[in-house]
Amino acid sequence: MNKKPWPKSNPDVCIRCAACMAVCPVSRVTPLFPGPKQAGPGAERFRKTEDPSVDPWIDLCIGCHLCDLVCSSGVPISELNLIARAKYLDEKGRPLRDWLLTHSYLFSGIASFFSVITNFLLKNRAFKWIADAFLSIDRRRELPPYQSPTFRQWFRGHHSTGEKKIAYFYGCYINTNEMDVGKATVQVLEANNFEVILPPQECCGLPMLGNGNFKGARKMGLKNVPFLLKTIRSGVEIIFSSTSCGYMIRHDYSRLLNIPGSEEVAEHLFDLFEFLRNLRENGNLNTHFKEFPLKVAYFAPCHLRSLGIGLPALDILRLIPSLQIENIEADCCGLGGTFGFKKEKYDISQEIGKDLKAAINRLNPEIVLTDCEGCRMQIRHLTGLKVLHPIQILRDAWMR
Amino acid sequence: MHYDLIIIGMGLSGLMAAKTAAEAGRKVLIVGKGMGCLTLFSNTIDVLGKIPETTRLRDGLSQWIQDHPEHPYSKVGLTRIEEGLSSFTSLFYPPYIFQTIGDGNCFIPTGAGTMRPTYLIPDTMVAGASGKEKKGLIVGFKGFRDFYAGYVAGPLNWRGIALPLPETPGQEISATALSRWMEKESFRKTIGQEIKKNLSGETCVGVPAILGINDPIKVKMDLEEKIGVGVFEIPTLPPSIPGMRIFNRFKEWLIRRGVNFLSGYSISKASLKGKRCEGVYIHHPPVSSFYSADRLILATGRFIGGGLVAGRERISDPIFNLPVRQPGSQEEWFGKSFFDEHPIHRMGILTDSSLRPIDETGEPILENVRVAGTILSGHHCVNEKSREGIEIATGYWAAKKAMEQ
Ligand code: SF4
Ligand code: SF4
DSSP: OOSSOSOOOOGGGOOOOOHHHHHOHHHHHOTTSOOHHIIIIIHHTTOOTTSOOOOGGGGGOOOOOHHHHHOTTOOOHHHHHHHHHHHHHHHHOOOHHHHHHHOHHHHHHHHHHTHHHHHHHHHOHHHHHHHHHHHOBOTTSOOOOOOSSOHHHHHHTOOOOOSEEEEEEOOHHHHHTOHHHHHHHHHHHHHTTEEEEOOOOOOOSHHHHHTTOHHHHHHHHHHHHHHHHHHHHTTOEEEESOHHHHHIIIIIHHHTTOOTTHHHHHHTEEEHHHHHHHHHHTTOSOOOOOOOOEEEEEEOOHHHHHHTSOOHHHHHHTTSTTEEEEEOOOOOOSOTTTGGGBGGGHHHHHHHHHHHHHHHHHHOOSEEEESOHHHHHHHHHHHOOEEEOHHHHHHHHHHO | OEEEEEEEOOSHHHHHHHHHHHHTTOOEEEEESSSTTHHHHOSSBOSOTTSOTTSBHHHHHHHHHHHOTTSHHHHHOHHHHHHHHHHHHHTOOTTSOEEOSTTBOEEEEOTTSOEEEESBEEGGGGGGTTGGGSOEEEEEETTOTTOOHHHHHHHHTOEEEEEOOSSOTTOOOOHHHHHHHHTSHHHHHHHHHHHHHHOSSOSEEEEESOSOSSOHHHHHHHHHHHHSSEEEEEOOSSSOHHHHHHHHHHHHHHHHTTOEEEESOEEEEEEEETTEEEEEEEEETTEEEEEEEEEEEEOOOSTTTTSSEEOSSOEEOTTTOOOEEOOSSGGGTSOSSTTSOOGGGGOEEOBOTTOOBBOTTSOBSOTTEEEOSTTBSSOOHHHHTOHHHHHHHHHHHHHHHHHHO
């Protein structure tokens, strides 16, 4: 690690009001984690960079940001935790498993190409047993299947046209595992008269940052920002459909990773539905929807909440006639990116998920919608229901 | 984005204002730096705890209004206070509802073992209200450090016990974790049996206010069935689970009504033009977004949420820099001892009767801005035991007046 590996935050503004304790999904389900008040500002007062880390429970913070959103004193709690976790994991050393989970972008291309074989393996009980025994990737998790062609390959054969240009940061998962989300995004934007372009892009680096690997995450940011800068400087704005990638680029790149040029990128980077909502605000959204009688429930991912833009997908989907849509009253889904794949954390992840599952059951929807791929994976795992990105429903409301 | 009304602050006053405006079909944005103080102070709804025990609240309030012309209640007026309160209670549907005991204040046990006056209480606290006459057992839990049964029971001359928690011996447990456990049938079964074993002639059981977040009445009724006597909740140290239930209910209702609900972000700047505010900038580094509005309501509370900040010489509101009633220089802010009257508690923003901010001469400063909640001057809600009442009444009235404009 370089000399000043982690940014510094001030814990002393905490007034111990415990609002954060009311919302933390982890301390709600396990007494092993003392909760944001203690883990963040409380313990921070005793931490010194030169002393070794003493609290292994710091690794249980799922990084949902929910505590930050309720703290009236502006304590950057989840950031304090992330930095302390990074230090703890740097000292303790990370298992090979963590490397694999956070570097999937390196092999996802090959995995997609050989998707038939990879998917067979990923579903194979023996393979899962091996992954569980040797890598501590919990065997009860379904590993997401790969798709071929990838989104990028599909796009290459697609001819996008429109009056104005818009750039799309689609992220790894859409590219190799859920390409229909990418397709739907392109189709909706084209229906609104935008020509979609795909700037060169790499994994945003969030899986690494979430695992406290600042250096690795920064490397990804340093690769992406010049591509994105070039795009916006040519007068084209950028949208993202994954709220996690979006949050990472818009906020973490500058605040936590200090990547030159990231502030400029952030100004021109929008959540897909935020962008559509802006179009509507100016009267430019194509709202020729067909009747769409379907009962759906929408879940707002943690990273969407921390973007601080409200619930734009809900605002837009409510325009679709006869679509019955309810907001799911629950917090974090419990997956936390790679958190829920880890054997030692699987049970915590599932306990958190149970509350979400109960909230979904109360609404009894046909389909669940959410903007984050992690949440989609987790909700499928928890409920067995069909789970889509809201853009897929919006597309279907037009094209049926 | 443009809104009919932007509300700054997510405490009870801001939430009430948002509800009032959304009910009238307006496009509303509510933005708060955090979740407000509901989980900090509020378990029940105090309106005017200070009035004599047997006085009807209505009579007490109208006398108060006559005697305190500068008080927020006097600006709102008796009828509107009552309208606000019933608008609040209408948000809750059976079985978890708020109610009064008779037509005045009732007394509920506190975590410190005193009986405190309050007005509206949730159904989960009814069995403990005015409970001095009863004989109760107070149950705490080992490892839950925000509630000591002995403290509560002692002064009441009741009995207090602390039960060990199954599964986590020796570990500390938070109020939210305990609430979640309470929602599990198996946990209630174990706890219920334990409590029943420990009863010796008591006719009710008081527990910390952790009877679940989503369906506390079901939890309470099930426990009562298992124990055989009435069960009631007693407020604990923060975070307050009953306060969280109130917050969650507002949030759910407001989002369903299409209100844009932004928690976690502070206003970096208000854009002013003459005597109007055109909108606000919300800063989320590195991005700053502008939201415009026809009208705004400032409901940022006092010092805890940062609604007022104290400098060396003066106290100010960081968003609009409105005049704050200041009781002299800093030496005069505090009383000599902790329990003295501290003049700093009376500071707040000056407004006219329609809750518009005014200067010392009574001239309105911003015509499309109203002020609501504890940030207002002219009250001492801690002493008066009027916090939630002031928040509800002024939140309601500020939104009503704003929409008339
Ligand atoms: S919400 Fe903020 S101020 Fe309150 S205890 Fe948590 S960190 Fe401290
Ligand atoms: S980031 Fe989430 S899991 Fe971590 S302390 Fe905050 S609320 Fe808890």
